[in-house]
Amino acid sequence: MKPFLPTTLALLLASGSAFAQEIEVSNSWVSGGEVAGKQVVIDALKARGYDWVDFSIAGYENEQAAFMARVQAGDPPGAKMYIIGPAAAELAEMDMLVPIEEPLAASGAAGAIPAMVAEKMQLSGKPYYAPISVHGESWVFYSKPVMAEIGYDEMPSDWDGFFAMLDAAKEAGYIPVAFSGQAWQTNKVFNQILLSLLGREAYSAMLSEADEEIVMSDAFLQAVDIFDRLHGYVGEGTAGMNWNDATAQVIRDEALLQFQGDWAKGEFLAADEAAGEDYGCAVNPGMGDMLVVVDSFAFPRKEGLQDAQYALAEVLLDPEVQRQFNLLKGSFPVRTDVDMSAFDICAQIGSQKMAEGAIAADMNLVLDRVVNGQIVDLINEFWAAPYDHEDFRADYLDALTY
Template identity: 45%
Template structure:
C-alpha cells in the first residue's frame, strides 16, 4: 500500500513538473499598455484572444493614462526589466528607443507576411528604421472628429451639421439655451492640444499644417493661422461646464452617451465607448469632421518590442506581431476601438459610417500627422504646455500668444 502511495505521489509530482515545463515552453508575453477604457480594453482583448488561440500566454500590465504608462515603461527600460511588448504611437518617440538599440527588429515577420504590400507606404516608412521593421501597426485613428448626441441636438432644435465655425457656435448657443452642456470638454493638456490641431487644420489647410509642424515655417501666413486657431479655441471656453478641468476623455464621452452634453472633440477611439454602451453611429450619435476642415489629423498605434534578453520572449514577440497584422484581427480590433485598419486589403464593409469616412480621407491622402509623429517627445510636451497655458489662463490675446508659438520647437 505504501509503495502504491509513493508511486501515486511520484506520478502527481511528475505530472505537475511536466505541466510546468510545458507552460514554460509556450511563448509568453507581458503586454504593457494604457488601453484601459471600455472600448480600448475590448479591442486589446481581440489581440489577446487570438494570441492565446495560437498557443501564447498573455500577461497583462495595463496602466491607465498613456503618460503614466510611458513613464512606467521608461523606468522599466532603465531598470533593465523591460516588458515583452508595449503599446505606443508610431513616431519619433519609438525612433529614439530604436536608435539606442533597445528594440528587437521584426522584419522577418514583416517580410513573411508581405506587410509592405498591404500597408500604406507612409506607414511602412514610419515602422521601419535603417531598412528593418521594428513596429507592428494595430490601427489608425482620425483626430479631427466632432461627435454629437442625436438626442441632445434634437432637443436643441438642431436639424443639420454645421458647415462653418459660425454655424457651429450658433448651434452651441442653441444647446446652451436648451439647458444642455454644449461641449463635453476633456480638460487635460493632451486633449486640448488635439482640439487645437483640428482647428488649426481647418484654418491653414493640409499644406499649411505640414509647413508649421514639419518645416517649422514662421511666415506671416503660419502665424496668422495660429492666431485664428487660438481665437476659436478661446471662444470655446464659454461653452464648457465647471467640471471640465482634468476630465478624462471617456468621461466626456459618457456625457454624450447620456445626452447631458451636445458635442465632444475627440479622436475616433471615442466610438469604442459608444459601442460598449450599445449606441449606434447615425442612430444614437453622429460624427463630423471639424467645421471648415478639408482633411483629418491622424495618429497611428503600434506595438513595440523591447529587448529583454529572453529567447522565449523573442519568440512570443514574433507571434504577437503576426497576430496583430492578421486581417481578421485588424478588422475586429478596429470595430472595438473605433479605429481604421492599417491593412489596405481588409473587408471594409463591416466598418461603421464614421470609420468609412475616415478611411476615405486616408485613401485620398487628405490627412496630416499628429504632432507625436513628427515632433520629439520634448516638443510634444512643450506644445501641450503652450495650449494648456492659453486655455487655462483665460487670455484672449491670441495675437501675442501666436507670436510665441514657435518657441515650442526651440
C-alpha cells in the first residue's frame, strides 16, 4: 500500500517534466536580495532550455522539513538548496543524490574553488554540492558615526583593545554590542570568538576530529571568558530579539556594533546606508580568520531528470552567474576567479580572505546536525545562565562527542 501513491506521483511528475523540461527547485530564498539573485539563475537556466519550477518556503528549517517530507514520500524535487557540509550526507550514502563530476568539469570551476570548499563539496568521495555563494559570518558591523564619536577610527586588532572600545561606547551612552538572543545568533558569536583565538586550523580540527586537547586548551577557555564578558555590554531585552532588530540598533546609531554575518548588509542597504561610509565591516579581533558558510545545491536522484540537473549545476558554477547573483544577494562568489570590482568593500575583504585561504567552515558545514544541535543548546544555556567556565568546557566536549 505504501509505495503506491509515491510511485504514481513520481510517474505523473516524471511525465510532466519530460514534456516541459522542467526542474523543480526547493529553496528558502524569499527575501528581496535572494529573490533578485535567484532570478539570475532562473534566467541563465532558461537560456539553456530548462524551466525552473520554484518550490520555495521561508526559513531554512521549514524548507528542510518540507523537503524531507517529500523525500520520505518518494517524491523529491529536482534540486535542493543546501549549505555544504554533512547536511545531505545521509542521502548521498543511500545513493539518493546525483553526483556532479561532469558539470563540475564542464564549468571549469575546479581550479577556482578554494580547497576548503572543494573538500566540503564532497560526500563519500564524490562531489554532490554545486556551490554558488559564500557568506562571511564572522563580521563585526559597526556604526561609523558612533565609532567616530567615541574616538576610534578603526577596529582594535586585539580583544583587550576591543573591550576598551566597548567601555568607551558604554560610557558615551551607547549600547556597546547589539545582541539578539536567537539561538543560532548566540552560537555564531561564540564560534566567532572561538575562531579568533584558536585560528582556522585548530578550530577546524577541533570540530572535525572532536579534538579533546584543543577543547581543553587555554585558548578555548579564553574564548569562553570573552564570550561571558560580553554579558556586560549587551542591551536590554535581548532574549527572543530578532537579529535584524539588533542590526537596526546599529543602523539607528544607538549601538556601536553587532557581530553578524554579511546578510546584515541587506538591512543597511534597505536603510540607505553604504558600506565604508555609514557603517564599517571588520573581521573580529584576534587571528583574523573568517567563518564562512557556502550556499549550494544538491540534486536528488530522479528518473529522467539528470540532464536538467547537470544544466542547473553548470549554471550555478558559471562565473558570470556567480558574479551577478552575489552582487544582488550581498554575498560573494565561491570562485576566486570572478571580477570583484563591482562589489562593496566587505565582499572584497571576504573574497580576499578566501583567496588567501584565511577561512574556516562554519560548524554547520562540519558537524552532524545532531551534534551541532547539542552545541547550540549548550552555548545558549550558558549565555542564558553563565556558570563555571571550566565546567562549560567539559560540557562542550561532551556535546562535541555526543
